[in-house]
Amino acid sequence: MEHLYAKRVQKSGNSDLAELFKLSEQPDIISFAGGFPDPRWFLDEIEEIAHQVLTDKKDIALQYGPVPGFTHVREFVAGRMQEQQMKVTMENILITSGSLQGLDLICRVFLDPGDLIVLEAPTYLGAITTFVSYEAEIASIPADEDGLQVDQLEIFLKNTLRKPKFIYVIPTFQNPTGRVMSLERRKKLIELANEYRVPVIDDNAYGELRFSGEEIPSIKALDTENMVIYLGTFSKIFSPGVRLGWIAADPKLIEKLILFKQGSDQTSSSLSQLLAYEAGKRGLIEKQIAVTCAGLKQKRDLTISALQKYFKDRATWNEPEGGYYVWVQLKDQVDTLKRLTPAVINHKVAYVAGSSFYPDRRGENCLRVCYSLAKESDIDEGIRRLAQAFVNA
Amino acid sequence: MEHLYAKRVQKSGNSDLAELFKLSEQPDIISFAGGFPDPRWFLDEIEEIAHQVLTDKKDIALQYGPVPGFTHVREFVAGRMQEQQMKVTMENILITSGSLQGLDLICRVFLDPGDLIVLEAPTYLGAITTFVSYEAEIASIPADEDGLQVDQLEIFLKNTLRKPKFIYVIPTFQNPTGRVMSLERRKKLIELANEYRVPVIDDNAYGELRFSGEEIPSIKALDTENMVIYLGTFSKIFSPGVRLGWIAADPKLIEKLILFKQGSDQTSSSLSQLLAYEAGKRGLIEKQIAVTCAGLKQKRDLTISALQKYFKDRATWNEPEGGYYVWVQLKDQVDTLKRLTPAVINHKVAYVAGSSFYPDRRGENCLRVCYSLAKESDIDEGIRRLAQAFVNA
Known part of the structure; x- marks a missing residue:
């Protein structure tokens, strides 16, 4: 049937992420690959909740619900956002099957084939996959320690002949870098969005997972002219297995x-x-966040220590204040993508290669280290194996 | 932001179904509208299952799973299909978030804007919405008591200058008509698919809900050259609230x-x-099917009796042997869509207008009566109200 396929099929690559997850599932591998929470953090109380829901509200729980999500769930989500200084009500909320579905639906509303979108590079691999599946043309603006380089964005917006449909950013504890966009840059981003009338998608999957440093307002909280579309998810604050996220927008x-x-x-x-x-x-979501943040902090510390031990003169990295990821840049020219399969097979360690997070496949001497899933006792050994995998590089 | 929207937004209509469901949610309305199961049929044992899953397998249940679905779930689904004479293994199965997502993914693989697809008319409203959102051009082939008129399909395939990407059918206990495509026509449909190399999508959402008459092989079971893509769902055999379906294909x-x-x-x-x-x-899925079928049969009987009582000389209808729906054709020219809001507001009864199931809005003197949700004790009164709503027609 291949001759009947749509054009978007040719443009879509192979299933990098799925293949990778399959590889790193083997039990003797120490995996810094998939952005998974540690399942030991999942609260036991969830069983009790399921019992109550399926006893008292079985009729509703097992039935079709309203398309936008249940009213009380939308109100609950809006309420949490209000506490985080975002001006939204239930009317602004659409419940989705994970935040990636939110992004997918946004693409469906905004993108015709060939439309231009702007993102910070590197960025979330899943988002790139989605944009490519809508046959978008992607303009990458580089990011540094303070996040998206808004001055570069400004130059781009000033000079581009084609108006982009939106700008996609992950401002807080970014995937894959773990970095936070500075307040100053956030404000400038809003200014640019307002000036050029380009919507900003604020993917805040990790924003609530801060374990050190000071809170910083989300892009949505700084929004002055309703130009920000917000993506939220229960995956990191409750459970990925329930597949639940939301969009907040006009x-x-x-x-x-x-x-x-x-x-x-x-x-x-x-x-x-x-x-x-x-x-x-x-109050169990707040408890889940607290448990998760405590666990993440401990693992971040172990990861940074191990990086200092095994990568001291060979790489640079940041010290994340939240989220799942640290971004490691090797000083020597190493193609981390080419090294991935040998690393998994010979050294029993997994990561995601830097180039996977760039639409144009730059960043080849970088890698994303996700510290959320590996056991505490495995982290030092895992980073040691990583160093081994890059020996003679 | 409207000026930034994609072309498909203009082509997509309003949210008929969602509006309708909202209307018919009011407690004093007797609803024959939404294709919902009776929540009283949901098995109590599901609570026990949730307890076990969240006690023994919490780590897996609350975590991300593999993209195609869990291997053991795919094997289970394939096993059930094998029992129904379909030649599939786990490799043929992709688990989806409801069977409508299956259809959506199929559209994503096959459809560029303007591509031609073929369907039987009337057909599932949700499928029409999905096809329109992919900017497909739709060719409708009429159906009668024996389902899709394959001779008309043959004439169409012979004469069309543009090759359709696929043919979409609901062969068993069709939505909205409750009819079954005859075995002879099923065989002819496979022949045509093979001859013209056009894939057939066999949406079998209701196939297992037979409460009288004899089993008939699914289109997929008759497939000889792997031209059939099968859509299955747990919504009608287990629970719609879990949002689970599957695709079986090459x-x-x-x-x-x-x-x-x-x-x-x-x-x-x-x-x-x-x-x-x-x-x-x-064995609870088989039990759920048995409970559901017994309930459906009783409600079908009550519905048919009431139709005989209140619509005797004013309409024709079929007597479904399974599924949720009966298709009522009024003898007089009545626009059932125009009558819908007054029916709900003045007569406190809801249904779906026939024209909603035709891409070209024919069928205006027809209506779909879904008997699965209304209480047994409400059915007679509900059909009486329906008749009232069409008085002076």
């Missing part, structure tokens, strides 16, 4: 997104929505 | 579908997958 846009949600998977799991809501009501 | 196609699944919602809920699997292993 109600007029939400209305359009609902249309495509309906034609996409109709509605997100009722059971998942009730579980997340009940967990929230009992 | 492994090469599955590989492409996985790419877009990954960029769409990454993976279906792990928790939902484990619940459905555990239910299956304990």
Whole structure:
């Protein structure tokens, strides 16, 4: 049937991420690859919540729900955002099946084939996959220790002949770098969005996972003219297995997104929505965040120590204040993508190569180290193996 | 931001279905609208299953799963299909977030804007919404009591200058008509698919809900040259609230579908997958089907009796042997869509207008009566109200 396929099939590459996850599933591998939470952090109370939901609200939990999500769930989500200084109500919220579905729906509303979008590079691999599947043309603006280089963005916006449909950023504890965009740059980004009338997608998957340093307002909280579309997820603050996220945006846009949600998977799991809501009501989401942040901090410390031990003169890295990731840049020219399969097979360690996070495959001597999943007792040995994998580089 | 929207937004209509569901949610309305199961049929044992899954397999249930679905879930799904005489293995299966997502992913692999697809009319409203969102051109082939008119399809395929990308059918207990495509026509459809090399999408959402008459092989079971793509769902045999379905197709196609699944919602809920699997292993899916079929039969009988009582000389209808729906054709010219809002507001009864199931909005004197959700004690009164709503027609 291949001759019947749509054009977007040719443009879509292979399933890097899926292949990688398969490889790194083997039990003797120490994996710094997939951005997974440590399952030992999952709260036991979730069983109790499921019991209550399936006893008291079985009729609702197992039934179809409304397309935009349950009203009380949307109110709950809006309430949490309000506490984080974002001006939203239930009308701004669409519940999605994970935040990647949120991004997918946004693409469906905004992108015709060949449309231009702007992102910071490096960026989330899953987002690149989605943009490519919509046949978008991607303009990459470089990021540094303070996040997206807004001055470069400004030059780009000033000079581009084609108006971009949106700018995609992960401002806090960025995937893959773990970096935070500075407040000054956030404000400048909003200014540029307003001036050039380009929407900004604020993917805040990791924003609540801060374990040190000071809070910084989200891009959405700084939004002055309703130019920011916010992506949230329960994956990192509750459970990825329930597949639940949300979009916060102007109600007029939400209305359009609902249309495509309906034609996409109709509605997100009722059971998942009730579980997340009940967990929230009992304060368990805050507890899950606290447990997760404590665990992440410990692992970040172990990872940084191990990097100092094994990579001292051979690489540079940042010290993240939250989230899952640290970004390691090797000083020598090493193609970390080419080294990946031997690293997994010969050295029993997994990571994601830097070039996977660039639409144009730059960043080849970089790698993303995800410290959230590996056991504490494995981290030192894992980083040692990583160093081994890059010996003679 | 409207000026930034993609072309597909203009082509997508309003959210008929969502609006309708909102209307018919009011407690004093007797609803024959949404294709929902009766929540009283949901098995109590699901709570016990959730307890076990979240006690023994919490780590897996709350974590990300593999993109195509868990291996044991795919094997389980393939095993059930094998029992129904379909030649598939785990390699043929992709787990999706409901069968509508399956259709959405198929569209993503096959459809460029303007591509031609063929469907039987009337057909599933959700499918029409999805096809329109991919900017497909739709050719409707009429259906009668024996399903899709394959002779008309043959004439169409012979004469069309543009090759269609696929033919979409719901052969068993069709939505919205409740009709079954005859065996003879099924065989002819396969012949045509083979001859013209056009894939057939066999949406079998209701096939297992037979409460009278004899089994008939699915289109997929009759497939001789791997031209059939099968859509299955747990919504009607287990629970719609878990949002779980599957695609069965050639492994090469599955590989492409996985790419877009990954960029769409990454993976279906792990928790939902484990619940459905555990239910299956304990025989609870078969029990759920039995309970559902017994309930449906009773409601079908009540509905047909009431139609005879209140619509005797005013309409024709079929007597479904399974599924959720009966298709009522009024003898007088009545625009059932225009009558819908007054029916809900003045007569407190809801249905879906016939024209909603035709891409070209024909069928205006027809309506879909879904008997699965209304209480047994409400059915007679509901059909009486329906008749009232069409008085002076």
